[in-house]
Amino acid sequence: MDDIWKHAAVDTPFGxxxxxxxxxxxxxxxxCSRLYWFTGDPKYLxxxxxxxxxxxxxxxxxxxxxxDLRLSDHGCEVVNGLSELYVAVSHVRPAKKAAYR
Known part of the structure; x- marks a missing residue:
């Protein structure tokens, strides 16, 4: 995971x-959400x-x-991932939870 992010090349307003x-x-x-829970390392979050x-x-x-939002096959990965992220920020970053709400 660290190497993937080390080579992240797509610029966004968020990094x-x-x-x-x-x-x-x-x-x-x-x-990343799961690795945060497993390791406690904030870089993953x-x-x-x-x-x-x-x-x-x-x-x-x-x-x-x-x-369109495809929920068949693997199109729902972002929905699942955003849900896991929301659980994480709900516990440790309440300001981000509010922003996502």
Whole structure:
């Protein structure tokens, strides 16, 4: 995970992210949220928040800004990842929880 983020090349208003691929970003959201809980290392939560901000605070909101939201196959990875991120920030970053609400 660290190497993926070390080479993140996509500029966003929230910082660099590794890709614009919806499914991969969902996988990264899930992985970073889980790694935060497993390790307690805030860098994983920070990376998940960077992706969360890209989708929830920018102009890439899955239900407001996309033409369609696929929940079949692997299209739901971002929804799952954002849900896991929301649980994490609900516990440790209440200001971010409020921003995402």
């Amino acid at each position: 660099k992210i590794p890709t614009l691929n919806f499914e991969v970003n969902g996988d990264l959201l899930q992985g 920070d990376w998940a928040i960077r992706l969360g901000d890209y989708y929830l605070l920018g102009d890439h909101h899955p239900t407001r800004d996309l033409d």
